[in-house]
Amino acid sequence: MTTVANTAPKLRVQGLSAWHGDRQILDQISFDVPAARITAIIGPPGSGKTTLIRCINRMHERVENARVRGRVELDGRDVYDPHTVPEHVRRRIGMVFQRPHPFPTMSIRDNVLAGLRMTGAGGGQGDEAAVELALRAVALWDDVRDGLHRSTDTLSPGQQQRLCIARALALEPEVLLMDEPCASLDPVASARVEDLLGGLRTRCTVLIVTHNMQQAARVSDRTGFVLDGQLVELDDTDVIFTAPGDRRTEDYITGKFG
């Protein structure tokens, strides 16, 4: 792992707080995410990790009674600027969820193209190439090349999750947010998804939430530790796992709690 402190930040989160009704979930979180790197967010369940990444592509505000304050800058521009359209933000910042949810009425091929089609960008000559490119990026192409028109029910959960990653990649996002993408998968499927992540680094900036510390240690360049809605510390992954600056981080990664 290389030190990445001098790389220009792709994302800059400043003073981000979030509420759900009266309950405050995030409290004044600030950090930078370097471009073309994998940043992992670890922390115990319920600490606000998922809410944190949902604030970055403006998904949190879709929930009833949800509120956000603070800045999230993508290439220096605040995604919460009143003139910014949330849909445009979400096209540039893709998201993969904890459980795979391919669209059930669409074939494998149409699932990959769903984002392009829905936003009116697909339907051109480039479709076939886009499908192959996205499916190759998630190592699914060889499994499904002969059955692109089949239903997604024919895929295993691990394959479905990789299809969902391909669906997000087909839009060529600049940032990919991943919310515990392996949590619902068996160890073998989980390992295959992890294998992809290194390759994704060349395509986009990745921010991955996980409660699996080994996973964070294996795949990420930078790791942040979130506890009770606060970012305790964020540093290069090897620093976090060998010499954390905060007592609470050390307690967490050595298994004293969480």
Next chain:
Amino acid sequence: MPPPSRRGPAPWLATLAVWLCALLPVLLSVALVVLLVRGLWAAETPAGLEALIRPRALVTGVIGSVGVLLLSVAVAVPLGVGVALHLEGTRGIVRRLLSLNVASLAAVPSVIIGLLGFELFVRVLHLGHGFVVAGLTLSLLMLPIVTMAARAALLGVPSELHEAGCALGATRWQVTRHVVIPAALPGILSGAILAITRAFGEAAALLLVAGLALPSRPAEPEDSGTPRLFVLLTDAGAEGRGEALVGVLALVCTLLGLCGWALVVRRRHAHGRGR
């Protein structure tokens, strides 16, 4: 004395009862057909025989009914889905009031709906009696059924699919159109089938808007079958009987055909997403 056997007569009785229940609809259908054929046989009037030879009543009944039905489906299904989508979008008291309103509409007797259709389409909008008004009135009857079924179907679409669509940068309407409605389609089609079967057999609502004009011009091809039969069977003497019975036969066959077709369509959609 040995304990009573568990494999005694009780399962036999239950099996027999279940079989009888299963056979009941078949028996009813057979009885209906037998009665119809016997009625036709007995109708030894010129009109009855004529109806058998020249199937005017049959053609009139089927064309009229199918036409009116298609019109009402074309009006009621898009409107019903629209109302259901709107109900999804609203929150709190507005949604509660609206859904209460839809539920009560479903319970309104069809005669009242007929009166409403008569007042609205014939008296206020001056659309006249006949095809269009009959179709619109039936669509009023179908609307609440379609709406409630569509709503249940839309509620059944997992919220994760909405989320996944939104995360791809699609607007709410784009997600609804490409993801939610296709996923809810089998349920929406079931509701439409239910509404069709209710509307098809409906005479009371149509007697007011179309049926009243029937006796004066009984051979108009646009007349819907059911109210026409109602008039023929209740008012006419022996001369209309044969025609009416042929008409009943035609209606039953058309209804069964439509239901079968709708079930096939539904199955195909359910399968398309299945495997």
